[in-house]
Amino acid sequence: MVNLVEAADGKINLRTIKALCIDSNAHGLEILSQTLLGFELEKITRADSATAAQAILKRETIDLVLCDSVLGDLTGYELVRWLRSSKLEPNRYAPVFVVTGHTRADEVLQARDSGANFVIAKPFTPAVLMKRVLWVAKGGRGFVETENFTGPDRRHRYDGIPVELGAGRRKTDGSTHVGDATQPNLSQKELDELLKPRRVSL
Amino acid sequence: MSQVTIRFVKTALELQHRKPGGVSVGAALSKAEENLKGLGEASLVLIDEGLEAIQVLNADPDVRPDTDELLRAHAIANQLLGYCSTVDLPGLSLVLYRLCKLVDSVLESDLWAAGTFGPVLNVLRLVRSRAVSAQDLETLMAGIDQCIGMFRAAPRERPAETMGAQ
Numbered sequence: 001m002v003n004l005v006e007a008a009d010g011k012i013n014l015r016t017i018k019a020l021c022i023d024s025n026a027h028g029l030e031i032l033s034q035t036l037l038g039f040e041l042e043k044i045t046r047a048d049s050a051t052a053a054q055a056i057l058k059r060e061t062i063d064l065v066l067c068d069s070v071l072g073d074l075t076g077y078e079l080v081r082w083l084r085s086s087k088l089e090p091n092r093y094a095p096v097f098v099v100t101g102h103t104r105a106d107e108v109l110q111a112r113d114s115g116a117n118f119v120i121a122k123p124f125t126p127a128v129l130m131k132r133v134l135w136v137a138k139g140g141r142g143f144v145e146t147e148n149f150t151g152p153d154r155r156h157r158y159d160g161i162p163v164e165l166g167a168g169r170r171k172t173d174g175s176t177h178v179g180d181a182t183q184p185n186l187s188q189k190e191l192d193e194l195l196k197p198r199r200v201s202l
Numbered sequence: 203m204s205q206v207t208i209r210f211v212k213t214a215l216e217l218q219h220r221k222p223g224g225v226s227v228g229a230a231l232s233k234a235e236e237n238l239k240g241l242g243e244a245s246l247v248l249i250d251e252g253l254e255a256i257q258v259l260n261a262d263p264d265v266r267p268d269t270d271e272l273l274r275a276h277a278i279a280n281q282l283l284g285y286c287s288t289v290d291l292p293g294l295s296l297v298l299y300r301l302c303k304l305v306d307s308v309l310e311s312d313l314w315a316a317g318t319f320g321p322v323l324n325v326l327r328l329v330r331s332r333a334v335s336a337q338d339l340e341t342l343m344a345g346i347d348q349c350i351g352m353f354r355a356a357p358r359e360r361p362a363e364t365m366g367a368q
Contacts, residue, residue, distance in 0.1 A: 013224025017215060027248055028284045030241060038234025040225050063214035070280065093211045101280030102302030123286035123295050126234035130227060139216035142208040153208065 012134070018043040018060070022053045022067035022079070032066050032099065035126050039133070050074035057083060057091050064133075069100035069111070069119075076100070077107070077114035084115035084150040092150075093143055095136045099124050115151025238288045245285040249294075252282045253326055256301070263317035269309065276305045293329045293339045297322065300346045307353035315352075322346050 019041050023029040026048070033044055045060065047053035050071040056062070065083070069076040076098045086092050096115070101122045103111065111119045118132045142153045186194075225233075256275050259267050267275070279301045286295040301322050308318065325342045328334040334342070 010227055011224040012219050012227050012230060013221045014215075014219060014230075015223065016218055016221075025281055025284070027241070027244060028281065030244075031238065031284060031288060034237035034241060035234045038232075038237045039230045040233070063218075068284070070277065090211070090213070093209075093213055095213060095215055099284070101283040102276070102299055102306065104306055122280070122283040124284075125287055126231050126238070130231055130234075133215070134219075134227070136213075137215045137219040139212065143211050145207040145209070147204040 012039070012130075012137075014039050014041045014133075016043070017041050017063045018045070019064040019066060020045045020047060020053060020056060020062045022047045022050070022065070022071060022076070024048055024070065024072040025068065028068055032068070035124075035129060036066065038126060039130070050076075050079045053079060054082065057086075057088055062091050062094050065094055065096040066129075067096070067098055069098050069103070069107070075107075075110070077110040077116070080114040080116045080151075095133075095152075097129065097132055112154070113149055115149065117152050241288040242290075245288040249282055249285055249289065249291075249330065252278045253323075253330060256326070257323060259305075259319040260317070260323050263320055266308070266314040267319075272305050272309050276302055276309075279305070291329060291332070292336065293334070293343075294326075296339075296343060297325050297329055297346070300343060300350065301326065303350050304346065304353070307350050310358070311353045311356045312358055313353055313356035318349065318353075321349070 014036075019036050021029055021032040021036065021044060023032055029046055029048060033046060036044055041064075045056055045062070047056055050073045053065075053067070053071075065080075067076045067079060071079060074082075080096050080098060083094075083096070084092055095117045098111065098114070098116045098119045099122055100107075100111070100119055103119075117136050120128060120132060136152075144151065144153050255278055258271055259275050261267075279298045283295055283298050283302070286298070301319075304319070304322055308314075321342070325334070325339070325346065328342075329339065
């Protein structure tokens with residue numbers, strides 16, 4: 001995750017980002033909007049229901065969605081799933097952050113599979129939201145479409161084999177000392193030769 | 203085997219967040235916190251109303267609240283959790299979260315003990331009136347956690363009901 005202490009000196013420009021805040025609770029909607037206003041977003045659209053949000057998403061280009069998990073007519077997760085599997089380009093690729101309070105176990109799975117970029121626990125602070133926004137803004141994540149899931153790639157960076165080998169791991173899974181090279185390194189010419197496309201006749 | 207498509211799409215956020223003319227992250231955070239503080243007074247009114255509404259859980263300590271009452275209390279507590287970022291009431295979010303967990307575990311259990319919600323509602327009152335020290339709050343919350351554990355450990359006789367939308 002982004003280190004805010006380091007990032008605090010950096011700058012962020014969200015002025016032209018068009019955000020959509022969704023919450024069926026008026027005060028909750030105000031909290032979401034005021035946080036984004038603090039981040040200097042100038043174009044914030046508000047919706048007080050999933051239906052209203054769907055209408056906006058069909059009509060306008062939205063660059064960032066911040067929504068509550070409880071929307072009355074649909075859950076926030078259902079709305080995200082609808083958006084991700086819709087044909088609304090480019091809105092279906094927009095970063096989505098869902099804010100939730102206490103979540104029941106079955107809803108945790110819904111949240112994971114909805115296609116939201118992040119699910120943020122209430123009470124959320126501007127610092128937490130900023131960290132998530134900066135992390136998503138770094139980019140580089142693929143947008144995955146499968147039969148059961150559509151949304152940002154949920155896989156995180158592979159950090160290699162754990163230093164402490166857990167139960168069930170082979171000893172050879174661990175790091176080992178390779179030793180010094182026994183032959184000289186290949187020259188660039190030899191490497192190029194290895195990688196050169198060749199015509200193959202079968 | 204199902205088909206998997208991976209697209210690499212540059213979003214507007216990726217393309218624009220580093221453009222010249224922005225603000226420092228620190229300044230953006232300060233401004234957002236200031237904005238949220240500005241909502242504090244309205245939040246306190248709503249928190250008080252919400253805490254009053256939740257008292258229905260302990261209207262008759264001998265009687266288990268019905269499912270609708272439990273669901274409503276869960277929804278209210280969840281809303282109040284969202285307001286906690288705008289007010290300076292240490293521990294309020296922690297106790298509200300425990301109330302949600304307790305309601306959830308009561309919903310998932312057939313067990314009922316008279317006055318189950320009494321302690322957590324009293325702790326909420328204490329936190330709201332800033333009448334509890336951090337150390338005492340820890341002890342009180344440990345008691346609520348034990349209560350949640352008791353409901354979770356209780357065997358269930360009837361099939362689980364689904365909680366439905368909040």
